[in-house]
Amino acid sequence: MAKVLYEKDIQQEVLKNKKIAVVGYGSQGHAHALNLHESGYDVVVGLRAGKSQKKAEEDGFTVKSVADAVNEADVVMVLLPDEQQTQVYNESIKDNLKAGNAIAFAHGFNIHFSQIVPPEDVDVFLVAPKGPGHLVRRTYQEGAGVPALYGIYQDVSGNAKELALAYAQGIGAARAGVLETSFQEETETDLFGEQAVLCGGVTSLIKAGFETLTEAGYQPEVAYFECLHEMKLIVDLLYEGGLENMRYSISDTAQWGDFVSGPKVIDEGTKARMKEILTDVQTGKFAKGWILENQANRPQFNAINAKENSHPIEKVGRELRELMPFVKQPLQNKQIKQKD
Numbered sequence: 410m411a412k413v414l415y416e417k418d419i420q421q422e423v424l425k426n427k428k429i430a431v432v433g434y435g436s437q438g439h440a441h442a443l444n445l446h447e448s449g450y451d452v453v454v455g456l457r458a459g460k461s462q463k464k465a466e467e468d469g470f471t472v473k474s475v476a477d478a479v480n481e482a483d484v485v486m487v488l489l490p491d492e493q494q495t496q497v498y499n500e501s502i503k504d505n506l507k508a509g510n511a512i513a514f515a516h517g518f519n520i521h522f523s524q525i526v527p528p529e530d531v532d533v534f535l536v537a538p539k540g541p542g543h544l545v546r547r548t549y550q551e552g553a554g555v556p557a558l559y560g561i562y563q564d565v566s567g568n569a570k571e572l573a574l575a576y577a578q579g580i581g582a583a584r585a586g587v588l589e590t591s592f593q594e595e596t597e598t599d600l601f602g603e604q605a606v607l608c609g610g611v612t613s614l615i616k617a618g619f620e621t622l623t624e625a626g627y628q629p630e631v632a633y634f635e636c637l638h639e640m641k642l643i644v645d646l647l648y649e650g651g652l653e654n655m656r657y658s659i660s661d662t663a664q665w666g667d668f669v670s671g672p673k674v675i676d677e678g679t680k681a682r683m684k685e686i687l688t689d690v691q692t693g694k695f696a697k698g699w700i701l702e703n704q705a706n707r708p709q710f711n712a713i714n715a716k717e718n719s720h721p722i723e724k725v726g727r728e729l730r731e732l733m734p735f736v737k738q739p740l741q742n743k744q745i746k747q748k749d
């Protein structure tokens with residue numbers, strides 16, 4: 410099994426007398442900045458003027474322009490949206506990095522796909538929490554943490570690994586466990602997972618089930634419960650104890666249906682198409698498409714998004730959730746956009 414590191418395995422000294430610039434104060438940024446600060450580290454937040462800037466100041470941080478924050482920092486964690494990182498890096502980060510500094514990321518996309526090419530005299534590392542930012546923050550406050558992956562792209566100081574681990578500990582991840590990866594592995598598995606399984610796979614499965622039932626004349630409300638609402642209960646069981654635990658909790662009829670029908674829905678053809686998706690991730694074809702889509706101001710993204718939001722399952726879902734206030738997220742979680 411892969412080696413999992415905990416707080417006892419990690420030295421903090423290497424990061425203690427360093428200034429950390431957290432660039433961005435969104436889902437991940439607010440969690441990293443607050444957790445690092447409460448772990449005793451010296452944090453400055455780098456931002457443009459705007460909503461996040463106000464929030465970071467309300468939380469007690471000194472907020473500077475990205476350029477000024479990077480200029481005074483030893484370690485720079487880039488927590489901007491992946492699509493914005495290259496531009497901000499070129500305009501405000503690159504020229505303010507000094508030899509011996511470290512630049513870090515929570516996702517490997519821009520380094521792995523060469524959108525950002527860091528100077529040769531800085532350390533480059535990755536600390537990628539395996540959960541949304543609000544959870545990174547909440548678990549830290551509860552005395553726990555969200556597990557994280559760490560990886561090293563460039564080790565100039567000879568201490569890049571120790572720095573990454575101390576950083577992971579600072580955000581609380583070492584309370585839950587820290588695993589080694591590479592920028593390549595983190596980027597490719599993250600992109601594949603969200604496309605084929607977690608986001609793309611699940612939404613397509615839910616919609617196909619809903620459409621099959623409603624096209625056969627069943628009520629959309631009932632189809633919504635069967636294909637979307639109950640998904641959470643099943644996922645919670647999977648999360649807590651894997652497939653066996655989920656199957657233990659469902660009826661034997663449901664389990665028999667799982668065995669005989671699951672492989673008909675997701676078959677060898679599905680797996681072959683998953684392999685194509687993985688190949689497109691590995692060759693950079695997916696990354697190129699997404700980068701160009703952004704350069705063109707997202708014409709396809711916006712068109713598909715509008716169409717998806719008006720799918721009948723969304724309409725019936727909005728109505729049903731109004732009748733079920735208990736399923737709504739607490740406000741605090743809602744304000745901080747949840748992503749993978």
Ligand code: NDP
Pocket residue numbers: 432433434435436437438455456457458459460461462475487488489490491493497515516537538539540541542746747748749
């Ligand atoms: P968010 O979209 O939540 O936050 C982005 C932040 O960047 C905001 O504070 C925003 O401020 C700021 N920002 C955007 N554009 C600029 C700009 N041009 N100049 C300065 N500041 C800007 O991002 P996430 O936290 O979701 O993602 C950050 C990184 O973390 C990404 O690399 C992502 O892949 C990674 N990650 C995210 C996870 C998640 O759960 N969300 C999980 C693991 C990794 P403003 O209010 O001004 O727009």
Ligand code: MG
Pocket residue numbers: 516599600603749
């Ligand atoms: Mg992702």
Ligand code: MG
Pocket residue numbers: none
């Ligand atoms: Mg049922």
